[in-house]
Amino acid sequence: MKHCITISAILALTVSCTGIPKNTVPSDSVPSIFPDYTDVVIPANIAPLNFKIEEKGKKYVTVITGGSERAVISGQKVRIPQRKWEKIKKRGLIGIEVFVMNDKDQWISYRPTSISVSDDEIDPYISYRIIPVAVEAYQELSIRQRNLTDFDEKVVFANTMIQTNADGACINCHSYKDYSTDNMLFHVRQFKGGTVMVLDGKLHKINMKTDSTLSAGVYPSWHPTHEYIALSNNRTHQSVHSASHDKLEVLDDISDLILYDIKTNTVSVIENDSCELENYPNWSADGRKLYYVSYRYEGDYGDKRKNEMFLARETFKFNLYSKSFEPDTKTWGPARLEFDAAARDSSITWPRVSPDGRWLLACISTHGVFPLDQIVSDFIMFDLKNGTYRYVDEINSQYAESFHSWSSNGKWLMFSTRREDGVHTRLYFSHMDENGRFSKPFALPQHDPDFNREFLYAFNIPEFMKEPIHITPRQFASFISSTDAIPAKYESKRGE
Secondary structure: OHHHHHHHHHHHHOEOOOOOEOOOEEOOOOOOEEOOOOOOEEEOOOOOOOEEEOOOOOEEEEEEEEOOEEEEEEOOEEOOOHHHHHHHHOOOEEEEEEEEEOOOOOEEEOOOEEEEEEOOOOOOEEEEEEEEOOHHHHHHOEEEEEEOOOOOEEEEEEHHHOOOOOOOEEEEEEEEEOOEEEEEEEEEEEOOOEEEEEEOOEEEEEEOOOOOOOOOEEEEEEOOOOOEEEEEEEEEEEEEOOOOOOOEEEEEEEEEEEEEEOOOOEEEEEEOOOOEEEEEEEEOOOOOEEEEEEEEOOOOOOOOHHHHHHHOHHHOOOEEEEEEEEOOOOEEOOOEEEEOOHHHOOEEEEEEEOOOOOEEEEEEEOOOOOHHHOOOEEEEEEEOOOOEEEEOOOOOOOOEEEEEEEOOOOOEEEEEEOOOOOOOOEEEEEEEOOOOOEOOOEEOOOOOOOHHHHOOEEEEEEEEEOOOOOOOHHHHHHHHHHOOOEEOEEOOOOOO
16 A cells, blocks of 8 residues: 555656646657647637647646747647637747656657747638538538637538428539628529529529520639629539549539629520530639630530440540630630640649639649549649749648638638548648748647547538628528529620
8 A cells, every 4th residue: 555655656746736747758759649730830810729649648748838828738639728729829839748658657758849820810711511421411411611710610501401301402512702701602403493692691592594504503703803603514423433442423414614694694605615524613813814624525415425424534634724804895715725734644623713813723633523532633733923833742642632712811721631531521721921832731620639530521612701601591491492593594695
């Protein structure tokens, strides 16, 4: 009994009155933590970066410091109190020290690491789709919004709010004009379908499918100065692989580009070459050029088309194009090839221009138009000022990088990635400096550090917002269920 008391007394002496272990054995290695927040750059208005210590041990102590502020946290999961976090991160550099007691009752002190706090703030809200990894369970899909300054997440709208046993629903492609939620849209497919639009805070539902266009609008891009939206028209099908490392293949039988005029409720064609599969429109910062991707496919248009396209899928190499645009007259210039990805045996998708118009970031992969479901896809960035490009190796991982968005100040990038396990898509962020170089990416903070390992849904279509969405889910559901979509009118080009 006396021996046990003596051991306990000795162990007590190894921890100071502050809770920080003394008489430690130093280690030259940085501690393994999840998510990996070591040596990242973060915005000053981000939620606490909670993490879990991955080192094997009996006890854990972590010291988080910022100037004279300090938080001492016991336990393998490090949850930083919000108030303490606010004080610590104001100092510009956050220090992290981790102590782990091993099976010999020795405290190991790991090499300190740090987090840099940027003066560049991030938009306080984001939204994204939450979707089951199993594509047949799309009924559980929802759009959610998250406050980045804390952990508050709310449902914007969910399929389950309007679907019935007899009628399914699917929502997709939420988008905002100038990061404002008073002008936004998302599409409702199948039951009570239409494009749900919020225009100056008021709800509308539009059917953009006309007798002269392929389908309703799909992937949108709001014009920066005029009341136009460029959208793709897609007739899509999915094929699930039975013998491939890729998850599935998303293919368009046919795809075009259209322009929706909000004021006149009219749709006009931008590009509809029957042999071109045009997709993913995105405006330049001044709205005088539209970027998009396209692949030329001249296969059969009969019943065998889907099967033939699937078998030929690895030959689909999309290139980057642009068309000049005169907003006041709604007139277009000819298509211009901006980047020949096919010549590099690659396919480029999802072009997004930075708010200042300097950069264009896109996904590049081996083939196809849907990089999310490939094993590997990377980011490629173009300097629109000098015409150069580079692969963004400081962000790219061994798995798929896909949907991405610029913050309103152009300093932060948010993107979907499967870098954690190759299966589940998660959201990561990175800071861009004045030279167009990105910092080490960091995961969307969660209250529970194990969230990304336990949450069996995927994140996609992330978008930044300056403010929360003011319309409630119940208001959306009531409007969609009770309102028929107003048909858009077709506006032909001159000479048609």
